[in-house]
Amino acid sequence: SQKIEQNSEALNIQEGKTATLTCNYTNYSPAYLQWYRQDPGRGPVFLLLIRENEKEKRKERLKVTFDTTLKQSLFHITASQPADSATYLCAPRGYSSASKIIFGSGTRLSIRP
């Protein structure tokens, strides 16, 4: 069955450093991979989408990579700030709008001042 793995351990980073989160998937060949941010007690919010033919995507301090050979996506936050503290979810997706989104269980990121 399709499986998405994110680092279940919380990630603690010093403010100003780069945070790197990992998303690995198995038994799946997604056409897209989405990343979401979720704050406590709230619904996830979409951040970035990367396509299978894109190696890297950037948005302000965020960078996502997508390696279809390794079946892995990395999510980077540069110059991290305490306001970046949240849980980050990855969500691989097929081509068709009929394919449902599967979410990873998320990695909790804490940025200490």
Next chain:
Amino acid sequence: DVKVTQSSRYLVKRTGEKVFLECVQDMDHENMFWYRQDPGLGLRLIYFSYDVKMKEKGDIPEGYSVSREKKERFSLILESASTNQTSMYLCASTNRASGQNTQYFGPGTRLTVL
């Protein structure tokens, strides 16, 4: 600004009660979804709908049913609530365009079944 709203942020019900969770979106999206989220298990899909009056089972439909009578509204029904249905329930919607479509989530309903 796109918006998905859920009828309640917090809900406390007793075992055996019938529970209705309502979700409304104002983006004219075709697709709507209900998830539950539990610590360590992540988001799990309960039901989804691609159109009015259409529904599809997700990964964990047992104990739940849904209703989509209008495009903007998707209801989740717990026919007879049980304590193992205590969870955070999240509604989401997307347009039909393609697999690129992102999901817009509501704020969630934290349901406690006593």
